[in-house]
Amino acid sequence: MSTVTLDKLTKVYPNGFQAITELSLTLEDGEFLVLVGPSGCGKSTALRMIAGLEDITSGDLYVGERLLNAVQPKDRDIAMVFQSYALYPQMTVAENIGFPLKLRKIGKRDRHEQVYQAAEILELTEQLEKKPAQLSGGQRQRVAMGRAIVRRPALFLMDEPLSNLDAKLRVQMRADIAGIQRELGVTTFYVTHDQVEAMTMGDRVAVIKDGILQQAAAPEALYENPDNVFVAAFIGSPSMNLYEATLAEADGDYLLRLGDQTLAVPDRVVAARPALRDYLDQPLVVGFRPEDLEDASVVPDHPDDQRLHTEIAVREALGAETLVHFAIAAPSVDSGDPDALDELGDEESSRCTARFSAATRVRVGDRVRVNVSTERLHFFDRKTHLAIRS
Amino acid sequence: MNRRTFWGFTIPSVVVMLALMVFPLVTTVWLGFQKLLLRDLNNPEWVGFDNYSDVLTDPEFWAAFRFTMVFVAIVVPVTMVMGLGVALLLDRVGRGRSLYMAALLLPFIVTPVVGSLVYKDLFERGGLLSWLWEVITDDPFAVNAGNVKWLIIIQSIWYIMPFAMITFFAGLQTLPQERVEAAAIDGANFLRNLWHVILPHLKVLILFVGLISIMDAYRVYDQVFVWTGTRFTDAHTLSVYNVRVATAFDIGRLGKGNAIAVLNVIGIFMVLIPFLWRSYKDQIAERT
């Protein structure tokens, strides 16, 4: 019914800046798709093109069978929630929510009823007569939602709707919005820079960088099988550790040289990725997530040749787990995320983050052995940054 | 907003400005080259730069020019310094501030010709201040060609000062309190505070008030006309001289009047062009 199709959408600004390049995506009816990317990657531009607030330079936009390129925003049957909420300050909450209905010339009685229904869903019935200035941040956010859901549009657009809320409220609203969307079953296109939001809310997550779509997949798939270095680094927190390394074969065993250390890579790991054999003895990019590292003293029964030896530099006890940082004598890899913190380290050594279980007793300065789950290593081409899989 | 929508919104205003500002300005330039008398408007005659040489050799023009320059040179700095001083005082007043403000604003808000009339009444025969003068100096006081220029200047300061005051006052309201407190902690006395905290904060406003005051002082008409009428033509400013030449009963010379107007426009633009250029640059920078 309301499948949304973006076919090679491209946006070039008058000053020549290409914000979006051939973005193609299909949203199934009722799907919650999250477009995520670092700041300035063009994700808001994509959203505004769908809304009709920006002209489409080239490419086609369909909702259902209808081509929307030249349709006015008001006639697109699309509702939008803005980052700043954009509530009308002189109207009460009820008038704000009812405004789309009023513009559609829906009678007073029907309007009241529908506004009340929307307010009930959003738990705003107590606030209906207040002005936006009298509301808390979370309530304002709900009013903005109310204005969108009251008219049952074909598509919801949400532009970082939670970024102005404090952390606690954000977690709660995350669940609420996802719940409301499921309840209403309206196709939703959600934009955020926060990968946690993307992973927790989306049926599918599309990662975008510099106006180019990197990968679109279900959250788990994105996490397990990132297509390239950028996606690998961007999804997951703390980020995946990524280094330049070399895979060598000696006496039928595979060894990964990571700086001055070596890790044995089981045969089946290479067998699952036949293409890896082409990279033997050549530099490639290896990645492992912090949760795939563990303190050897907590899990002693781990093959000793699949361990790193290092000295703890920083320790952050989070209660349920402990994050530790240490140096690895291998060059790190720039994932291309402009929001990423500058890596501590230089050509010779890079920072590595590990997520140990809370049972660990390591302290700063301790020399430790770290188990590496080699089954879960990720390999990428050093030049193209694409995953080496097949 | 796209170009078509923009013009849709802007066109009424642009048409008004084209028809009633750009076109008249062109007419002014054209009329400046004509010999044209008020009593015979139907027979303009092209005389080239005759009007201009006529104006530039007219001693009355130079007298008006000189007085206008003196007027600007005194009124603008005095109103600005006074305005800043009063604004600082007003900023310290807690209770009764709005009452003081209303009273201080009155000269600026009131009809300028009426303001001039009531001010003049103080100095006329039987007026409060002329009587005081007589009591103090034992000499009768009368408005004459000698003192009328000073009276005009004093009354203009009285009239314009509230504008500077209220603008600076509005600016002081936006002064971040932390900056004042930081200066106080650093042990700044009032003068240091003024120099290092307040004046830098008001920099843009000072430029703004200065420019507006220069423009308004340069084209002053109402006060001067009320004080001088046809009596003290020595104390005429450029605008009054201009209107007098153009519209004087029976001998009005519209052509010459327009030539004066063109010279006046050129005069103010010499001051303004750097500022306009800077504003244009700002505008362009805002757009990219």
Next chain:
Amino acid sequence: MRRSSTLSRIGLHATMLVLVVWSILPFIWTFQTSIKFTRDVAAKEPVLWGYETTANAYRAFWLDEDDINMWSVLVYILVVAVVCLILGQIGRRVRHSWPWFTAAVGVIFVALWRFPKVWEVNDEYDFLINSIVVTVLTMLISLSIGLLAGYGLARYTGISGAVILIVALGFRALPRTAFVLPYFFGAKEIDDWLNSSGVGSWDFPLIDFPGIDTLQILDTRLAIVLALVAVNQPFTIWMFRSFFMEVPKEIEEAAMMDGATRLQAFRRVIIPMMWPAIIATGLFTMLLAYNEYLFVRVLAPTEWTLPVAIVSLTGGESSRTITEAAAASVSITLPIVVVIILFQKHLVKGLGAGAVKG
């Protein structure tokens, strides 16, 4: 703020009082003159207090009858003012204030229209009406086209917007004399054409203005209004633009997503947010129109507004006495005093806003 000592507080208030006296002394003096008898005014030594008061001057200036009880006139004006104030207050408390505002305007209109039917008035009453008509029309036209243009200029990012703004800024600086002469000449030319072609004496069946037989530009209120609207445009568009810049563009985008056209978004969402700006800009426009002298004198040789009337009627050759001149000055100033008292906050805010963006 630091707590200041009592002494410095007294000093501060004393200084302020001196400044206040410097500001309003002329008005006090003139007000005293207007309520004195001629003999007290003519006295060698000014009579500062203890004099007998009279409303003779006001009666003589405005009214054509000698035996009117001025108290009844005062009561008339007071009743009108109180009714308008009550309507305005109701309007502020009730959500939809437009009907109440309209009602207040209606009351003023009826009061002005009935006044000369109750008392015989002098010609000066026509000048008052002219002043009101010119001021109201200038405000209406100037503000409506200024609002539209200010919005366009705030939202459009093309170069032509910058050019319009800068040209307007330049116009703001020009002396009035650069405009008044071509206005006069142009109006004269148009009138000559209207006369010679006969268009001016056409009989328009539907438009029958009482007292107007021929169509002309010069010496009409229309001429004054057009001139004032034009010279006020630069100020209006800059002022409105700076206020519109403060309205986030997401607000109208939200309205457009909600199903509004650009114009609907402007009218139903943006304009209601702009009332403080409209009031501030409107106040300055009002002062400009109400106070204008030069344009009226040159463009309207007989259709005077109050400032021209007062200057002309109190000049040397006039038969009006000093007390009548003073009464006239007080009468023209009074509405302005009321305006500052009512709208002081908006006025200050407007000056601040215009200035900061300058």
